[in-house]
Structures are given as structure tokens and as C-alpha cells.
Amino acid sequence: MKLNKLTIAQASQGLKKKEFSCIELTQACLSEIKKIDKDVRAFITVTEEKAISQARKVDDKIAKGDSISELAGIPYAVKDLFCINGVKTTAGSKILENFISPYESTATARLNEQDAVVLGKTNLDEFAMGASTENSGFFSTANPHDLSRVPGGSSGGSSASVSSNECLFALGTDTGGSIRQPASFCGVVGLKPTYGRTSRYGVIAMASSLDTIGHITKNVEDAALVLQSIAGRDDRDSTTANVPLDNYFKDLRKDIRGLRIAVPKNYLSMDGMDLQIKSKVEKAIMAIEELTGEEAKEIELMPPSYALACYYIIMPAEVSSNLARYDGIKYGMSQKENNLIKSYLRTRARGFGDEVKRRIILGTFTLSHGYYDAYYKKAQAVRTLIIQDFKKAFDDVDAILMPTTPSVAFRIGEKIDDPLQMYLEDLFTVPASLAGVPALSVPCGKIGNLPIGLQIIGKWFDEKTVLKIGYNFEISNA
Numbered sequence: 374m375k376l377n378k379l380t381i382a383q384a385s386q387g388l389k390k391k392e393f394s395c396i397e398l399t400q401a402c403l404s405e406i407k408k409i410d411k412d413v414r415a416f417i418t419v420t421e422e423k424a425i426s427q428a429r430k431v432d433d434k435i436a437k438g439d440s441i442s443e444l445a446g447i448p449y450a451v452k453d454l455f456c457i458n459g460v461k462t463t464a465g466s467k468i469l470e471n472f473i474s475p476y477e478s479t480a481t482a483r484l485n486e487q488d489a490v491v492l493g494k495t496n497l498d499e500f501a502m503g504a505s506t507e508n509s510g511f512f513s514t515a516n517p518h519d520l521s522r523v524p525g526g527s528s529g530g531s532s533a534s535v536s537s538n539e540c541l542f543a544l545g546t547d548t549g550g551s552i553r554q555p556a557s558f559c560g561v562v563g564l565k566p567t568y569g570r571t572s573r574y575g576v577i578a579m580a581s582s583l584d585t586i587g588h589i590t591k592n593v594e595d596a597a598l599v600l601q602s603i604a605g606r607d608d609r610d611s612t613t614a615n616v617p618l619d620n621y622f623k624d625l626r627k628d629i630r631g632l633r634i635a636v637p638k639n640y641l642s643m644d645g646m647d648l649q650i651k652s653k654v655e656k657a658i659m660a661i662e663e664l665t666g667e668e669a670k671e672i673e674l675m676p677p678s679y680a681l682a683c684y685y686i687i688m689p690a691e692v693s694s695n696l697a698r699y700d701g702i703k704y705g706m707s708q709k710e711n712n713l714i715k716s717y718l719r720t721r722a723r724g725f726g727d728e729v730k731r732r733i734i735l736g737t738f739t740l741s742h743g744y745y746d747a748y749y750k751k752a753q754a755v756r757t758l759i760i761q762d763f764k765k766a767f768d769d770v771d772a773i774l775m776p777t778t779p780s781v782a783f784r785i786g787e788k789i790d791d792p793l794q795m796y797l798e799d800l801f802t803v804p805a806s807l808a809g810v811p812a813l814s815v816p817c818g819k820i821g822n823l824p825i826g827l828q829i830i831g832k833w834f835d836e837k838t839v840l841k842i843g844y845n846f847e848i849s850n851a
């Protein structure tokens with residue numbers, strides 16, 4: 374077995390039993406990157422030296438007989454939105470093309486403490502705005518299952534790198550679906566934890582009330598292991614909650630008998646829903662009914678089109694404010710002009726791509742005097758209704774099941790000139806984002822060679838149940 378193909382749990386066992394060294398494991402991933410990344414194009418930066426030196430440290434610890442953590446020596450990739458001290462951090466944007474971060478994100482710092490090995494930074498849609506990774510300021514990434522198709526986005530590089538075994542897991546961010554949708558397109562597992570479960574510190578902001586840090590793994594067991602290491606209160610992000618962590622890994626193996634699940638009928642019967650996806654997802658739901666011993670409850674949630682409209686008002690409003698800091702003065706690209714306003718304008722005109730500009734303009738408009746009440750305030754009211762809708766649904770069920778996306782991976786170039794079509798990609802993922810609840814995408818079959826994802830949505834801070842359902846489904850489906 375090639376070492377880069379191992380899961381975290383398998384690799385960790387192998388390292389502890391000294392079946393192979395951490396250098397060998399790291400080299401296996403680096404060679405795979407050298408071999409296939411010219412086609413997949415998942416990485417913007419490969420941090421080979423850093424990886425080798427971290428791997429050496431782990432081998433030394435093992436040789437000395439020190440006890441090591443579950444993630445020690447595990448090679449992983451990071452969406453290029455996370456700051457890593459001393460490493461180029463671009464956010465997929467020309468405006469940060471040469472930006473070297475002077476500090477470290479909490480998520481990568483926590484993985485460092487565990488001695489995980491960072492292989493490099495992965496491609497994304499510029500500032501995480503998109504669903505195909507084609508909005509990257511640098512290049513597009515391909516779907517490892519079919520190189521003519523997109524990997525999804527915006528964490529497309531992270532999902533493609535896990536799916537093609539260039540690494541063992543990858544960090545991503547999910548604002549409106551950017552972990553779940555690419556995980557679904559690439560046939561891997563993607564977890565968006567509860568908003569407030571993981572720290573956003575050191576992760577470049579898109580829309581702060583929605584941005585959630587999570588990860589992409591080869592299976593659910595690994596998703597539990599990574600969550601255990603990165604989650605929890607962080608004084609540097611005041612929106613992280615003081616809710617105790619569960620023992621995610623241990624809890625996985627408990628059976629799910631008696632758990633109550635629900636299916637939103639109105640989602641599955643939507644126009645534009647691919648019928649083959651519908652039937653695969655229904656099959657997955659039946660398999661989970663077998664495991665719980667209970668029939669899934671049919672519910673009606675607020676139409677996802679309301680969530681989509683609400684998301685595309687709130688998110689650009691926050692984007693317009695968060696991206697005001699890129700002015701060519703403090704850091705990043707700088708176009709010198711003889712007056713300050715001209716310099717701001719030139720820098721932003723040159724540095725940002727079309728999609729980013731579109732959202733800054735939309736967001737500035739909806740926040741402006743005279744339109745604020747009609748758009749922004751109304752969207753906030755709708756967001757509250759969506760939260761109440763989930764609360765009501767969770768009164769008598771433990772989890773809600775639905776497809777992650779209405780279609781499978783589309784062709785590179787197919788939707789790039791039609792922003793509205795691209796936004797429709799987020800139909801099934803934005804409701805959980807607006808509500809802030811945890812959601813997991815697990816592979817549940819294929820159409821041809823293109824993977825499909827089942828989305829499991831849980832109550833606030835109940836990642837434990839979401840992972841347990843995902844794990845039991847995965848092993849029953851294996």
C-alpha cells in the first residue's frame with residue numbers, strides 16, 4: 374500500500390508501531406504532489422522544507438520513545454486562506470500574491486502542537502467566493518475523478534488534494550458550503566462544525582458571521598480526529614463558544630439505534646434536482662433508517678431559495694466591509710499614484726477579480742442609506758426565521774438528511790460566465806450556514822464516475838451525533 378493513501382488512523386498506527394517513518398510518509402505525499410499536481414493543480418505553495426523538518430522532529434520523538442498524539446506526523450494541506458507564520462498566504466487573490474504572513478492561525482497552531490506535518494497551501498476561489506475554484510486569481514483546480522470537471526469550491530484545492538491522496542487531510546473554510554460542496558464533488562468527507570466551535574483567528578475573513586473553519590478527510594473517523602484537535606474556545610476569537618467538546622472519536626462506534634432523523638420533502642422534490650442524485654440519497658436514507666430502526670420523519674423546511682436569497686444579501690454586505698482593508702497601504706499589492714484615493718482605486722481595480730468586485734459592489738449597495746432597511750435588515754429578519762425553522766425541526770428529531778448539492782461536478786468553464794447558475798450550487802448548503810448548525814457531507818454513491826454527497830445536519834454543537842450517523846452509514850455502505 375502506498376503510504377500517501379492511508380487514512381489518519383491507519384498512518385498513526387503505522388508510525389507508532391514503527392512500520393514506517395514519518396519521513397517516509399511525508400515523502401510519499403510529496404512525491405505524489407510532484408507526480409500528479411501538474412494535472413490536478415491543487416497546491417498554490419508546497420512547503421517541502423518545513424514538512425521535512427517537522428517530520429524529522431516526529432521521527433526523533435518516536436525514536437526516543439516519547440508519547441505522540443493521534444495527529445503526530447500526519448501530513449496535511451491547508452486552504453490558502455489560513456495564515457501560517459513565514460509562509461505565503463494569498464487567499465487566492467492577486468492582491469495578496471506576495472503576502473508572507475507574520476503570524477499563525479489558531480487551527481494550524483493547534484495542529485502544530487500535535488506535531489502534524491504541513492505540506493502546503495491549496496488553491497481556492499478568490500477570498501473563498503465561488504463554488505468551482507475557477508475564481509482563483511491564479512489557476513483552476515481539476516476534479517481528480519474527471520480532470521475536465523471542477524472540484525467544487527471554494528475549498529476545491531483542499532478537497533482535490535485529499536481525494537487524490539496528495540495528503541491525508543486538509544483544512545478548509547465553509548461560509549455557504551465551501552467545505553461540503555467540494556467534498557461532495559470529490560468523493561471525500563467534509564465537516565462544517567457549528568459556528569463558534571472552531572476558531573477563525575488567523576483565517577482571512579470573507580463574511581464573519583458565517584465563516585466556519587473545518588476540514589476534509591478520507592473518512593468520518595478521521596473527521597472526528599481532526600475536530601478533536603482543532604475545536605474549542607479560543608480567547609483570540611470572541612465568537613468561539615465555551616461549550617465542552619465531546620469525545621468525538623470514541624463516540625463514533627456507539628450504535629445509532631433509536632436516533633430520530635428527518636428528511637425535508639420539499640428539498641428533494643425541487644425543480645432542478647437531479648433525479649439520479651435524488652434516488653441515491655433516498656437509498657442512503659433508507660440505509661440509515663435500517664440502522665436507527667426508526668422511519669425518517671418527513672418534514673417541510675422553509676424553501677431553500679429563501680435561504681439562498683438571504684445569504685446573497687448578508688454575505689456580500691459583510692464581504693464589502695471585510696475587504697475594505699485591502700487598500701494598498703498596509704500590506705499586499707500596492708499601486709503607487711500621486712494621490713491617496715487614486716492609489717486605493719488602482720490597487721483594488723488591479724488586485725481584485727470580477728467576482729470579488731461584484732460582491733463588494735452588491736454589498737456596498739445593500740448597506741447604503743435608503744436600501745439598508747429594504748435589503749440588509751429584511752435579510753437579517755429572514756435569517757432569524759431560518760434559525761427558528763431549524764429549532765422547530767430539531768424539537769423532535771436529532772438530525773436532518775438531504776443531498777449536499779443538487780447536481781454532480783460540472784465541467785470547467787460551464788458556469789463561470791453565469792454567476793446566478795454558480796450561486797444555485799449553494800442551494801442545499803446555505804440553510805445550515807445561516808443557522809450556524811453543524812453539517813457533514815459523506816459520499817453516498819456515484820453517477821458514472823462522479824461522486825454524490827449525503828448531507829447530515831445536526832443541532833447546534835452536536836457534531837457528535839452528526840459524526841456518529843456519518844460513521845455508521847459509511848461502514849454499512851462499505
Ligand code: GLN
Pocket residue numbers: 501502503504526527546547548549550551552579688798799
Ligand atoms: N459558493 C458559496 C459562495 O460563493 C460559498 C462560499 C464559501 O462557503 N466560502 O459564496
